[in-house]
Amino acid sequence: MKRLTGDLATIAAELRQEQLDLMAQNTDVEALVRDIIENVRQNGDVALRDYSAKFDKIDVADFLVSRETIDQAFEEVTPEVLVALENAKKNIISYHKHQLEDGFIDSPTEGVIRGQVVLPLARVGVYVPGGTAAYPSSVLMNVLPAKLAGVKEIIMVTPPQEKFNPAILAAAKISGVDKIYQVGGAQAIAALAYGTQTIPKVDKITGPGNIFVATAKKQVFGLVGIDMIAGPSEIGVIADDSAKPAYVAADLLSQAEHDKLARAILVTNSEKLADAVEVEIDKQLKTLPREEIARASIVDNGRVILTDSVDNMFELMNLVAPEHLEIAMDNAIEYLPKIENAGSIFLGHFTSEPIGDYYAGTNHVLPTSGTARFYSALGVYDFVKRSQFTYYNKDAVIQATKDITTLAYSEGLAAHARAIESRSEGKK
Amino acid sequence: MKRLTGDLATIAAELRQEQLDLMAQNTDVEALVRDIIENVRQNGDVALRDYSAKFDKIDVADFLVSRETIDQAFEEVTPEVLVALENAKKNIISYHKHQLEDGFIDSPTEGVIRGQVVLPLARVGVYVPGGTAAYPSSVLMNVLPAKLAGVKEIIMVTPPQEKFNPAILAAAKISGVDKIYQVGGAQAIAALAYGTQTIPKVDKITGPGNIFVATAKKQVFGLVGIDMIAGPSEIGVIADDSAKPAYVAADLLSQAEHDKLARAILVTNSEKLADAVEVEIDKQLKTLPREEIARASIVDNGRVILTDSVDNMFELMNLVAPEHLEIAMDNAIEYLPKIENAGSIFLGHFTSEPIGDYYAGTNHVLPTSGTARFYSALGVYDFVKRSQFTYYNKDAVIQATKDITTLAYSEGLAAHARAIESRSEGKK
Structure with missing residues (x-):
């Protein structure tokens, strides 16, 4: 050292x-990934099939991994591994439960109600690498917090293989993945971001991957949520x-x-x-x-x-x-x-x-490269969104009118001011 | 309609x-912004001065906006605007206080302690546009949640101007900005991300801006945190x-x-x-x-x-x-x-x-373009990070050894297994 x-x-x-x-970024990869994403956006499943043949050397007949394949996996995993996965699951759930968040509501003044609702994301995609970097433990770490948050549908994508790692499939079922699609690389990220004929688009993508996956996640960021750049x-x-x-x-x-x-x-x-x-x-x-x-x-x-x-x-x-x-x-x-x-x-x-x-x-999906200065471990908070709500009755609006219109006019936004003023005119 | x-x-x-x-993205802008960022990264203040002369048509002597300039602004803002800003501040604080988050600690088994610490980011940069899109209300919305979170230093950047909008400077002081630098555009974002001789680098950048600012934020995302792509x-x-x-x-x-x-x-x-x-x-x-x-x-x-x-x-x-x-x-x-x-x-x-x-x-920095599916309003939660911690005593490690080593060996990671096994060998 x-x-x-x-x-x-x-x-x-x-x-x-x-x-x-x-x-450091690789700009060649960026251009290639941009092309892949655009192709998938325009051509959907056809593009996915082409890339699977080209990059994974596999002709994929059906992207959806069947229930039978998943059930079969349980017979190939040792009982010790299944027990260890179940025990890990129990600990992950008991830790992450502390992260569940309630909304709030208050009434700071007569006639005013404000608050925040915490809602789960509707659909999340989890990327799981193929080959030697396929970690069943990572499946639990990505899926269980989403499940606890109340995410309605969790999609897993993983590169097509002649024979899947059975522990990965078992971990997916143990943690509550709803559907597994065999598609990998930047094309899988594009499919999750835009949707194809087969693969539904999601609201957020998490999970580790190689440089192509990481670059694709960065490129679709904003269109969908992503966990972090690892x-x-x-x-x-x-x-x-x-x-x-x-x-x-x-x-x-x-x-x-x-x-x-x-x-x-x-x-x-x-x-x-x-x-x-x-x-x-x-x-x-x-x-x-x-x-x-x-x-x-x-x-x-x-x-x-x-x-x-x-x-x-x-x-x-x-x-x-x-x-x-x-x-x-x-x-x-x-x-x-x-x-x-x-x-x-x-x-x-x-x-x-x-x-x-x-x-x-505790979660093992963690901020790297100094980003712990501003990022946190993956958690339940990554799979919820918060909506604000406000209610003002007529008297409360009238009470607030001077302050609001003063600021609106000072910012040159007269239509903002008039919308507020309209509430004191005439009667509803 | x-x-x-x-x-x-x-x-x-x-x-x-x-x-x-x-x-939709504009790829010409992306290339231009990439050059600007690289130039600022390498040449610091010199690059900032060049861009200010070129884009803002102003020769900036000192990037730091002086205390006198800020104090002077209070004499130019009407009392009504100052009252309205103070009232808005009061309401923003009382709403966002509900978002303050405690850590937690638990002991799921004898000899085990786990928990989560919630810590404020150390330094945050807030971008405030110049010209007609300069909104004092947005200064409050960006700065006050950071302040409540406990952020130690809040830096504001705004394009250089012959004469600053006094309401912006007043809002900065009212909300607790520590330093204001006059620099705008992609070069300001680059300065916040990498730091220059004058401008300290920050952990996260928030605030609205034009296409150059938004593109620069997306490009430095990962190196620093950003709020969202608006x-x-x-x-x-x-x-x-x-x-x-x-x-x-x-x-x-x-x-x-x-x-x-x-x-x-x-x-x-x-x-x-x-x-x-x-x-x-x-x-x-x-x-x-x-x-x-x-x-x-x-x-x-x-x-x-x-x-x-x-x-x-x-x-x-x-x-x-x-x-x-x-x-x-x-x-x-x-x-x-x-x-x-x-x-x-x-x-x-x-x-x-x-x-x-x-x-x-409630906050007015909000997810646009359908991103409310996965993003939330800016809030106190955007200015904190969460660190996990774990303590196991010797007995607890021994207890967990079989499950951990089973998973580690099944994933082909023998050094992980050996690190755990080492704890049961000999005695400390």
Whole structure:
């Protein structure tokens, strides 16, 4: 891992630039994706079939994955996996229930009623990648909050395959997906945004995907809602002398094995710990099935930062705003108020980050690349919309007329003023 | 106004297509904006000065608007406007206070603590257009929810001018803006996203603007948060025989005077009312200062839709998902449960839409172009982020190990499994 020391602001700026580089746009992809979206918008299912043949090398007869295929999947998944998925589901529901939101209503003055109604989105699309990046756990994480929010119809799309990963189909049924369509890439996002003869258009699209999927989501954003633009996965670990090097190393590696672009950052005030963690990483790397990926991530994007105080460790990590943040310190919960920017926080020596990936019930769809400064974990709040409502009776309008018309005329909007004035003229 | 009758689904599809056309992208603008952003990113203040000279025809000496200029503005605004702004502020605060959100904490099992912390964004930028589209009311609507959320620093940017609209500066001070910089267009958005020597970078950008501003916001989205992609303003009115034609006409016109692209839609089950509203519109149009704009909006984008039942009126309007929705019917509040998609709802014959623009306290930054299907009015929730946290003690990790490792191995992520397994080995 590259080791950084020195001025905090300089280190933070360097880390930030690296984050930006990792999430840099590719303009060739943008033009290609634009063409794909336009083609799907105009030609619907015909375009989808063409792209499936071209990109996935599969002639899709029916985009809808049949009930039988889904039921069949349950017989191919081990009982242990089904139990683990059900237990994860239980925890995800019990955590996300806290996010359910009520509307409100008030009456600030005689004759006035105001309020806010919270309503679920009508239809949501969830993208699930094919191949090795197909994670049943991600299906639960995307679908269950939507389900809790009350979304009426949840559509899943996933690239066509000769043989689907049965755990993905099982997770879809366990979490309550209504329909699964086999279509992937930018064309799947276009289908969800515009609708085709077969695939209904949705109100919001969530779920991870490759550069084509991410670029397509950004392009249809505004026409439909999207969750966020996800960059490479990240973990930050703040550790002091109380940390156990083997634990810290294992957790850094659990992030590194995702992707060569994944990034693991250790911030510590103990040079001894930093050295010991590096030794452990070398040792543990050698026996990992995904050694090559994890090693590339650690070598290219791993960072160790030495600071001289607890406050500096937190200050630096707040500037990084990591997706996952572990506090490998005794009494870790006491440091929670020092954390300003992090998607999901893991407190103490035993709260290994994969607990959150699979089990604790917190969401693992998280803001990356420093966007924890303004984004949150996926949650129930992402699947609702809020409508305001207002009622004024005649007396209340008359009471408010002077203030409203003063502002309307001062902004040069006479028709606004007259609409209000009309309410005091004559009688209804 | 163009009158539409017949099949509901056909009308809805036609209205939707028109919405899409009104929000269509302009690819020339996209390329130009991309260049501007890149230039500001690389050259900072120098680029800003060049663009100000080129686009605004002003040589800006100091981007920061001085405290004296702002204080001076208060002497140029009439006392009536200041009172109206203060009253509006009071109502906006009392409404938006309901949106303040607490975190939560729970302990689903022995040895496990989970929760969510709600934190304000650190720094927010608000764009305020120059010229005739400069609305002091919009300053309040953008800034006050951020202030309530606890945002530490609020930066306002507005195009340089020989003489600023004093009401804008007054509204900025009344609502609690920390600093005002005179810079506009795409270059202002770039400055907020990347920071320059003078202008600090922010975590989120809100506020309306022209096509350059909107395109720039979409391009920097992901690097910073943005509020939404705003299209032309819209009003939908659902009215029956109980409605007063003069009121309905006045409210439709209050929307139409904004912009030739603004759209007013009347849905009614009464042909008599439809006819009477059209007569009233003709009559009222003739005396409007902004007659030309309002007339173009009504002729090109105004629509009257006749349906044969109350349910159909609501079904159609739910498909349109208008920014503003008036229910011009007796006992309007009883129909609230029928409304699925609308940014802000105005109930009953006296609740004229401009009440919401200026006074009621509900927000007037609202989802347009059908995006009320998935977006909400700007609110306190737009200026916070939520961080998850988790604590597991050793026993709790051991308890969860089987489920977690089962899922991790099934997804091919051995380093995830090993990180968990490491916690049961040896002792800390």
